[in-house]
Structure formats: C-alpha cells, structure tokens
Amino acid sequence: MNNSSKKVIRTAFAGALAAVFVAVAAPAASAAARDGVCNDNEFCLYHFSNRIGSISDFTGNIPNYGDSQPTCYEFKKPSAAGYLECVKNNAASVCNYFDRDIRVYFNSNYEGTYDTVRANTCGNLVNTYYENASHRFI
Template sequence: MKRTLKLAAAALGAALLVPAFATAAHADASDCEKWSFCFFYNSNQQGSHDTLGDSVPNLAGYIFTSPGNGQGQPVKNNAASVVNNGCPAHVYFNSNFSGPNDFIPMFESANLENTYNENASLSFTTQLCA
C-alpha cells in the first residue's frame, strides 16, 4: 500500500510539473513590450511572436522569433493575432499599406479578421498617440 501511495504521489508531482515547463517556453501577450507591436502565429495571442517598433511597408524578412508554435516561420502572411502596446495601427493585406486592413487601437489585442494569415504591412497612426 505504501509503495502504491509513493508511486501515485510521484506521478501526481510529475503531472503538475509538465504544465509549468510547457508554459515557460510559451510566448504570450505579456511578452510584448510597451510601445511595441507584436504579431502572433496563432489566434488569441498564442504561439511564437515577433515584436516591431515602427511601421513596416513590407513584412518580408521578418520571422516569428520567440519560443512556441510557428517559431522560425515568416511573419508575412502567417500572423493570426496581434498585441498593440503602442500607437494605433493598421495591419494591411498588401505591402505598402494598401488593401483590406485591420485597425488595432492603442493597448489592445485582437485576432486579425480582414488580414488573418494574409498580412503584408504595418502602419502606425502616430498622430493619434496621446
């Protein structure tokens, strides 16, 4: 009986540690620094992300860098959600700030709708910063 209890306690302890280790390698919205904009590989600010601080007319060459699903993949045409910790911004379907877009207010996070996995540029609306 004692051996069974010890095995059960060890199994429970191991089960409790697994989520802690899995979470440690997971990027989330809190990883996005103030006055920056983060693209996330998955919806609901999940998976790997990449952080930008300026408008970008063409997201080619940017990759998801943080740990998580999508790490190493291109940001262009692969982002599903965002966190905006800076000025209001638009994510555009096309390069050079054109085509359908998603508006992301200051200090908001969102799943992309008009540019879900079809995002090519980012433009900050700096005159709207308070």
C-alpha cells in the first residue's frame, strides 16, 4: 500500500470516528414541558412574586388555565408553596425563555387586561397579578 492510499484510509477512518463522537454526544438542552422546572424555550408562571414558590411551565399558548381539578393546569414544582394548586388566578410572577413576547390575560380565551412579558425576561405581573386565566405568543 503506498503513502497516498494510507492517507486516504486514515482520513476516512478519522471522519468515521468523528461521526461516532457526534452521534453519541449529549443532546442539546430542551424544554421538558410541565415538569415544574423553568427551562429554555418555556414560559413559566410562579405562585409568588419574584419567582418564588411552585412553578407551572409551558411551551405553547393556553386559552384557559382551568379553575378546578382535575382539568386545570397546576403548579408542578414539589415542596414549594402552591404545589398542585390550579394556576388560574394564582400566579404572581413570570419568566419568558422564548425569543418572542407573550401576553398573560386576565380572562380566558386571550381577553381582557393583560401583561406583556418580553422575550427572555422575568418579572412580576402587574395588570394580571393573581388575576390570570390565559396566555399566548404575540
């Protein structure tokens, strides 16, 4: 086997080995909806002001949080104030880890007074503080 054949074989082997490393590399972090943890690409409502208390995390629009079990969206972070309570009219602060703005509405079906939560920001609700029923991307 001449030197150029060996070089082609080594290059092919190195490329195949690199492909294996890429295939087994850890996947990028992604949102795990409704697990009580606020991740990238999630919108999160917190039971208390200043991101304190249990968390309810979402990846899409919600036209109605629901107001009673078993059909309501609930706070999911265990061992935190508000755990398993329905979100509707019980959220005081938010985080928006999307690259799009989101509105939290006073009423279901995206109606009434609202708070606009800018992309990649967190804060306390003002117009819908403990008076919230739906949210959607704008």
